[in-house]
Each structure stands twice: as structure tokens, then as C-alpha cells.
Amino acid sequence: MDVEYVGVKQEFLEDSIIYSIARVLDEIVRETDIIESPQQTAFHTNKKPAISLAKYLERIQMYSYCSNECFILALIYIDRIQQKNQDVVINSFCVHRFMFACIILSIKYNDDDYYKNDYYAKVGGITISEINKLEQELLTLLDYELYVSQQQYYFYKDKLMKYAKL
Structure with a gap:
């Protein structure tokens, strides 16, 4: 088997994970945008971001160098937030910030190398004080539970890969 082909195939699968996540979250947002959010969090903004979620995730992937x-x-983590906090509605006014903060926490928890928050703030298009506040609130919403079992990880990954093929 050609090694270059395997690399291209693997790269496609990895890229499809990001786009599948964006599609899943876009579907959730379409449903939740019609619901009035009972609780405004630090993640909620006054207006919807101009950048699509897929483009935002591409940007984060490009500049964060995370796995x-x-x-x-x-x-x-987003799924856990929704399970633990029924009154938090993830809609188009907060999905970018939730995903960004979740990615930053996952980088810090999972990857060996990561940057300081001032760098990530530039990547995410927010201030250093905002990223610190989001990180703190996210940890509270998650009850500081960042560990994900191997079984749960592969369950989500398999679902995303199946979703990517649709």
C-alpha cells in the first residue's frame, strides 16, 4: 500500500472530524436558537459571530497546533455541560466560545505542549481576561471533571466518523 495514500486518507479522516463536529453543533444550534436561553453565561455574546463554526475550528486547529x-x-465536554446544567442552552450566541474554551481545556489536559492564555486569546479573537473567565466558568460547569475514559472517547470518535460519512 502506498504510504502517501495512507497519509492523505488519514489527513482526510482527521479533517472530517473537525467538520463533523461543526455539523453536529450547527444542528444543535439550529434547534436551540428557537429556545429562549434561561441562563446567560460568560459564553453568551450580544450578537452572533460572523465566522462560521467550521471556519472558527479550522482557525483554532491551524494556530493552536493541538492534537x-x-x-x-x-x-x-460540551455534552457533559448540557447533561450537568439543564438551564444552560448552547446556541449560536455562545457555541463558538464554548467550543473554544473546551478545546483550550482539552489541550491543557491532554497535550504535552501548550501555549499561554495570551496566545490562545489572540487565536480565539478574545481578550486575555475573557479567556481566563471562560476557562474558570467552564471548569465550574464541568465540576472540574476533565477525565474522559478511553471507552467514552472512542464511542464519540466512532459516532463522528460514521457521521462524517453521511
């Missing part, structure tokens, strides 16, 4: 596992962990 693809971090994106799957971030999706798991």
Missing part, C-alpha cells in the same frame, strides 16, 4: 483528540474531548 485532533482535543476536538473530540471538547465535544465530550
